Amino acid sequence: MNKKEKSDKNGISIFFDSIGHFISKNWGFILAFFLTFVVSMAIVWYDANTTETLASFAIEEYEIGQVADKTIYATKSLPEDMRYPVAIEKGEKVIRKGFPITEEEFFKLQKMADSPLYVDYRAFCDKILYLLLLSVLWIVLFNPVLLRKKVELKEVILECVLFVIVFFLTSFGMKNAIFQNPYTLPVMIPSVFSGFLVAILFGQTSALFFGALLALGVLGASSFQIVPTLYTLAVCVSSARIVMKIERRIDMVFASIMQAILSVVFIVFFKVMFNSDFNDAVFIFPGLAFNSFISGILVLGFLTPLESIMNTASVFRLMDLSDQNTPVLRKLLLTASGTHQHCMMVAQLAENACKEIGANALLARVGAYYHDIGKMEHPEYFTENNIDSANKHTDLNPSLSVSVIKSHIKLGVEKAHQLRLPKQIIDIIAEHHGNSVITYFYNKAKDKDTNVIPEDYSYPGNPPTTKESAVVMLADVCEAACKSLEKPTAQRLEKFIQELINKKIESNQLDNSALTFGELTKIRDTFVRILAAYYHGRIKYQNQKDPDATGDSESSEKDKSFTSDEDKSFSSEAKSDSISKDGDK
Known part of the structure; x- marks a missing residue:
């Protein structure tokens, strides 16, 4: 065998090995798409069998x-x-x-x-080709680059089921004389239900992409009628947008009412645009309104079991997890009060920063609440919990100290799995330190041994893969580091926080987060605004004493209190003086 034949054989072997690896890694997605295609093909066969x-x-x-x-x-x-x-x-x-x-x-x-x-085999083959093209479009749209998140199997399965249901009902409706009219067919298509469900469980972007695919599915199933297609696209987009603003389950009722009104408005618009009469309005308008309203009510009924089965980070699930009376957050407060306070502050920073950059603020807030639950196992080894006690790391070897510090990531992830927290929350817990070096103990160890390896003193996680996870990382490091900053004015905070962000950029911790420099600037400004307000100066009153100082406990009645007018006058002068000094500095 010559070199060329060996090269060709190796190339073929590599090709088939890569295909095998892809199939073994994505067999769940392949199976879901294959079954959806087979069921859709059966529906098309039924359609061709009875109409052509x-x-x-x-x-x-x-x-x-x-x-x-x-x-x-x-x-x-x-x-x-x-x-x-x-x-x-x-x-x-x-x-x-x-x-x-x-x-x-x-x-x-x-x-x-x-x-x-x-059977009209030509029409049957035409629709099969159409479904193949639709499948390709589905794969193109639902990829991590466009979707800006990793596509999960449970999301694909639910969307495949909804697509088959809509495709079947549309094809079935075309057989019925009542729904053969392009304006009456949308009455029986559960497009609003599908839009609501996907948007709540998997987010607005997924719902918009799926809405486009669903509309194209309706186009093929309705023998390429434009009105049902446009209606499906319109209600999927509107329903995905409406549910993004809700926070409580009762809000779904109002969202359903709003969508019912919009559904009627869409059909009125289409009738005017295509010069159609309103003779069938008595059936169409109430039918569409009922379809949209009952879809919202059905979504409420399906959400609870689907949230439990799929373990998704829906808005309602996140709101339930944000309750401070949940057992794990109560335990965090009682066993590690300093960590609990730190988590609350990180949550405030992360939530406001995500609002500024258009990320999922609720997910960031809840992720921040739970990001340090691994510290509950050994709270005394973390400085925020050592208010009155000595630092436990004083007499420990740096390598041992680092192993304790690093363990809170692993323990937090294990605890999150036990609590069945959504994957997005678990990712934030695992990624909020990335694989950055624990500088304090690394430098301490390096003073003793110059051959110390940085990897031994690094966190075991991966750098953040989402904007929310990256914002929590930045909020975590900024909140902790700014506590050690002397005289934390807005100018000093801005410079210090920018340095902290630059260090994360230089250590490649933000490479996979999709954050832009413009968004990092907005994040920095948000942190500065909140932390500057948090660390603002207080006025020292004339009779204020150091509680540890000794002295005459007696004081005049005048020193004990001020009149309200004197207090206001003193406060105003003190604040003016403080601002003047800061300006000079």
Whole structure:
């Protein structure tokens, strides 16, 4: 075997190995798409079996007395039956090109159209190709780059189920005389239900992309009618936008009412745009309003079991987890009060910063609440909990201290899995320190041994992969570090926080977070505004004494209190003096 043959063989081997690796890694997604495609293909087969003739023309295109534009032959023999008491012989000319269609010939055409033995294979293949193109579009849209998050199998499964339901109901509706009208068909399509459910469970971006795919699915299932397609797209977009503002379950009722109104408005708009009459408005308007309203109520019923089964970070689940009376947060408060206070402050910083950059503020806040729950196991080894006690790390070897500090990440992730917290929260817990070096103990160890490896003194996690996780990381380090800053004025805080952010950039901790420099500037300004307000100066009153100082406990009544006017005058002068001094500095 020469070198070229060996090279070709190795190339083929690598190619098949890569395919095998891809399949083994994504077999769940492949299976979900395959089953969805098979079920959709079965629906298309049913559709072609019951509505199309062998000549690839709908039966509605023919009528009695019409001059046939082509000759149609019977390729199969059909016996008489109760519904169609006429027989058709194989090879028979059912209609002849250039001759008017008689009543008997039209009757035979209907018999062929309704017969399962006559399938329009061309129309069937056309729709299969359409579904293949739709599948490719689905794969293109739902990738981490466009979606800006990792696509989970549970999301794909739910969307596949919803797509099949909508596709089937649309195809089924076209068989019913009531829903054959393009304006009445949307009454039975659960597009609002699908939009609500995907937006609440998986976010607005997923709902918008899925809404586009759902609209294209309706386009194919409705024999390419434009009105049901536009309606589906419009209500999916509006429903995804509406539910992004809700915070309580009762808000779903108001969201349903708003969507019911919008659904009617959309159809009115389409009727005006396509010059259609309003004769069927008595059926369409109440039907669409009921569809939209009941969809919101059904979503409320489905949400609780789906949130539990899929363990998603929906807005309602996050609101439940943000309750400070949950057992784990209560335990954090009692066992590690300093850590609890730190988490509350980090949550405030992260939430406001995410609002400024358009990220998920609620997810960041809840993630910050739980990001340090691993410290509950050994709270005494973390300085924020050592208010009156000595530092436990004073007499410990740096390597041992680092192992204790690093363990709070692993313990936090384990605790989060026990509590069945959503994956997004677990990711924040695991990523809020990234793989950065624990500088204090690394420098301390390096003073003793210059051959110390930085990796041994680094956190075991991965750098943040989402904006919310990165914001929590920055809020965590800024809140902790700014406590040690002397005279924390706004100018000093801004410079110090910028240095902290720069260090995270230089250590490649923000590379995978998709944060831009403009967003980092907004995050810094938000942190400065909140921390400057938190560390603002206080006025020292004339009779204020150091509680540890000794002296005469007696004081005059005048020194003990001020009149309200004197207090206000003193406060004003003190504040003016303080501002003047800060300005000089």
